[in-house]
Amino acid sequence: MRRVISILVENEAGALSRISNMFSARGYNIESLTVAPTEDASLSRMTIVTSGSEDVIEQITKQLNKLVEVVKVVDLSEAEHIERELMLIKVRAGAKEREDMKRMTDIFRGRVIDVSDNTYTIELTGDGRKLDAFIQALDPGAIIETVRSGASGIGRGNRILRV
Amino acid sequence: MDRIKGVELSGAEIVVRCLQEEGVEYVFGYPGGAVLYIYDALFKQDKVRHVLVRHEQGAVHAADGYSRSSHKVGVCLVTSGPGVTNAVTGIATAYMDSIPLVVISGQVPTHAIGQDAFQECDTVGITRPCVKHNFLVKDIKDLAATIKKAFYLAQSGRPGPVLVDVPKDVTAMLTEYQYPETVSMRSYNPVRRGHAGQIKKAARLIAQAKRPMVYAGGGVILSNAAPRLTELVQLLGFPCTNTLMGLGGYPGTDRQFLGMLGMHGTYEANMAMQHCDVLLAIGARFDDRVIGDPAHFAQNPRKIIHIDVDPSSISKRVKVDVPIVGNIPDVLDDLLALLRPGAGERDAAALDAWWQQIETWRGRNCLKYDRASKIIKPQFVIEKLYEVTGGDAFVTSDVGQHQMWAAQFYKFDKPRRWINSGGLGTMGFGLPAAMGVQLANRGATVACVTGESSIQMCLQELSTCKQYRLPIKIVNLNNRYMGMVRQWQQFFHGNRYSESYMDALPDFVKLAEGYGHRGVLIDKPADVEPALREAFACKDELVFLDVMTDQAENVYPMVPGGKGITEMILSEEL
Numbered sequence: 001m002r003r004v005i006s007i008l009v010e011n012e013a014g015a016l017s018r019i020s021n022m023f024s025a026r027g028y029n030i031e032s033l034t035v036a037p038t039e040d041a042s043l044s045r046m047t048i049v050t051s052g053s054e055d056v057i058e059q060i061t062k063q064l065n066k067l068v069e070v071v072k073v074v075d076l077s078e079a080e081h082i083e084r085e086l087m088l089i090k091v092r093a094g095a096k097e098r099e100d101m102k103r104m105t106d107i108f109r110g111r112v113i114d115v116s117d118n119t120y121t122i123e124l125t126g127d128g129r130k131l132d133a134f135i136q137a138l139d140p141g142a143i144i145e146t147v148r149s150g151a152s153g154i155g156r157g158n159r160i161l162r163v
Numbered sequence: 164m165d166r167i168k169g170v171e172l173s174g175a176e177i178v179v180r181c182l183q184e185e186g187v188e189y190v191f192g193y194p195g196g197a198v199l200y201i202y203d204a205l206f207k208q209d210k211v212r213h214v215l216v217r218h219e220q221g222a223v224h225a226a227d228g229y230s231r232s233s234h235k236v237g238v239c240l241v242t243s244g245p246g247v248t249n250a251v252t253g254i255a256t257a258y259m260d261s262i263p264l265v266v267i268s269g270q271v272p273t274h275a276i277g278q279d280a281f282q283e284c285d286t287v288g289i290t291r292p293c294v295k296h297n298f299l300v301k302d303i304k305d306l307a308a309t310i311k312k313a314f315y316l317a318q319s320g321r322p323g324p325v326l327v328d329v330p331k332d333v334t335a336m337l338t339e340y341q342y343p344e345t346v347s348m349r350s351y352n353p354v355r356r357g358h359a360g361q362i363k364k365a366a367r368l369i370a371q372a373k374r375p376m377v378y379a380g381g382g383v384i385l386s387n388a389a390p391r392l393t394e395l396v397q398l399l400g401f402p403c404t405n406t407l408m409g410l411g412g413y414p415g416t417d418r419q420f421l422g423m424l425g426m427h428g429t430y431e432a433n434m435a436m437q438h439c440d441v442l443l444a445i446g447a448r449f450d451d452r453v454i455g456d457p458a459h460f461a462q463n464p465r466k467i468i469h470i471d472v473d474p475s476s477i478s479k480r481v482k483v484d485v486p487i488v489g490n491i492p493d494v495l496d497d498l499l500a501l502l503r504p505g506a507g508e509r510d511a512a513a514l515d516a517w518w519q520q521i522e523t524w525r526g527r528n529c530l531k532y533d534r535a536s537k538i539i540k541p542q543f544v545i546e547k548l549y550e551v552t553g554g555d556a557f558v559t560s561d562v563g564q565h566q567m568w569a570a571q572f573y574k575f576d577k578p579r580r581w582i583n584s585g586g587l588g589t590m591g592f593g594l595p596a597a598m599g600v601q602l603a604n605r606g607a608t609v610a611c612v613t614g615e616s617s618i619q620m621c622l623q624e625l626s627t628c629k630q631y632r633l634p635i636k637i638v639n640l641n642n643r644y645m646g647m648v649r650q651w652q653q654f655f656h657g658n659r660y661s662e663s664y665m666d667a668l669p670d671f672v673k674l675a676e677g678y679g680h681r682g683v684l685i686d687k688p689a690d691v692e693p694a695l696r697e698a699f700a701c702k703d704e705l706v707f708l709d710v711m712t713d714q715a716e717n718v719y720p721m722v723p724g725g726k727g728i729t730e731m732i733l734s735e736e737l
Contacts, residue, residue, distance in 0.1 A: 025292050062475035068296040071350040
């Protein structure tokens with residue numbers, strides 16, 4: 001089962017490797033991992049997308065909590081939450097394809113953020129499925145390069161993760 | 164202790180002052196380039212005594228044995244690069260058994276870090292998976308507070324080794340020294356008291372049990388909960404088993420004790436584990452060597468209460484019904500308070516029937532061996548060791564058959580007397596650990612039960628024993644084989660003894676003498692007891708007893724790897 005886990009961790013050197021080490025040492029899967037400091041510079045917030053049975057997810061949460069630098073852990077997928085991922089995608093956009101590509105970008109509410117004679121670089125935000133759908137909608141031959149940030153997540157409404 | 168505040172000290176002096184503040188008696192270590200300033204600071208004081216080992220692995224095992232036998236934090240000091248990598252086996256050993264250690268390692272100067280400098284290694288990276296936590300101190304201002312944190316982390320919650328890596332330039336700089344009185348970390352708050360509602364639930368289950376079983380592990384020893392465990396078990400009249408790490412947590416000679424359980428556990432302990440209806444697990448983690456195949460274990464329905472300080476130990480391999488996270492002595496106090504008033508209300512008839520069943524299992528006499536043998540049986544040696552030491556020795560061991568025989572045949576009545584590497588299974592642990600035990604318990608009887616293969620892995624420490632006059636008694640069960648490997652090869656690999664024969668063995672008597680100790684060769688059963696008596700009467704000398712034992716002897720019972728705990732091979736079945 002796919003799970004989105006949010007972690008507040010001390011913003012210290014090595015904290016990220018402690019967490020990623022724990023996943024690899026215990027054979028847990030990481031689909032994506034994002035991390036950046038929060039408004040409180042002493043804390044980083046991490047979103048890890050993982051998958052596993054109930055038991056595995058329970059162990060992952062416990063093992064994360066056991067790490068000395070981890071302040072809080074929440075399994076966002078236990079309740080309503082929002083996920084967003086950023087994708088930058090460079091596509092072929094010569095004179096023939098330009099219009100089509102622009103229209104497709106608009107349909108998916110993306111933005112063209114860089115242009116050259118024969119390429120567009122498009123920025124697209126959404127949950128993972130939307131980004132997948134955009135890639136599916138394009139002619140595979142048109143895609144030159146993609147980069148995705150991995151998902152960031154936050155609880156809906158009054159669900160809050162803070163110290 | 165005089166506490167000078169606001170004085171400028173060097174980083175090296177700060178390290179030593181912090182150790183003094185923590186009341187450290189002994190530092191086990193080995194000098195080298197990156198720790199020269201620290202060694203200089205050690206030289207200039209006499210509160211913290213340094214024990215010079217012959218290999219850094221020995222330093223960590225010695226600190227580990229010191230801690231296990233005394234409930235104090237063990238402290239080591241090693242240099243950068245190979246000093247650290249040699250220490251890793253020791254650190255991993257302590258980590259697997261949750262032993263509180265503080266390891267101080269030297270590092271190349273901060274400006275050289277990452278430059279592939281001489282004797283540089285990524286210490287924090289290399290040790291990260293085998294420490295409870297580690298630190299690299301890049302700023303001297305953080306040094307004292309970091310060492311304080313290291314001691315706090317090592318001994319609180321689920322204990323474990325903590326490493327502090329100190330670059331050489333940091334040990335040379337000066338700063339104002341102040342040792343923090345307390346530690347507070349928002350990200351680290353171990354639980355002490357158990358959840359009251361859960362404890363009530365546990366008490367109710369215990370009261371209704373018809374076939375109860377108490378299964379207690381190393382957590383009981385580490386948290387000093389042995390007296391409360393004993394009180395609880397005796398109040399309830401329940402059977403009790405200990406894991407390899409938990410031996411001595413409940414008196415080994417008591418009738419309610421069923422012996423060790425697990426892969427080489429007793430028939431009665433394993434049968435009772437499988438067939439009980441309420442299982443009270445305390446400071447134990449249902450590991451593979453204890454319950455074998457979890458699916459087989461789950462075939463019999465039972466309610467499980469699990470008390471542990473580490474939430475991640477609960478429901479890891481076996482689903483439990485009543486998890487209680489907390490410090491074991493506190494939880495047992497609360498549980499005892501609930502159970503004492505109703506102690507007479509239990510189902511006495513059911514308990515009687517259960518005990519009758521257990522006595523039938525006990526009647527299998529699963530630890531029997533050939534007492535008439537003309538060749539020395541290793542079990543016989545341990546039995547004699549038990550008699551000769553009055554059951555009151557500290558016994559360390561290495562890993563393999565001798566370890567299992569010591570665990571089965573030496574009846575530990577007290578906690579912290581049985582010192583062995585249970586989790587990592589580190590050959591070479593026994594002798595250096597015995598050094599730490601002897602230093603923590605000067606005047607006490609310390610025996611190292613080992614084998615000719617294990618002892619050779621940290622043999623160099625015989626020299627340390629001489630230097631510090633440690634009168635350890637080494638009982639070398641010499642069967643000229645890596646016995647446990649040979650046993651598995653016999654059972655599971657068609658008697659193909661691939662590389663498990665120990666050829667070109669040294670003359671251990673001469674070897675011991677070469678290091679300035681006494682060596683004795685024993686090759687007849689009749690000589691075992693007199694030789695042990697003579698050795699243990701010798702209070703100021705290390706005696707190396709090289710005992711020629713039966714090469715073909717196996718450890719029984721045995722649960723083959725991956726099988727259920729009742730799928731035991733018993734001695735008479737072969």
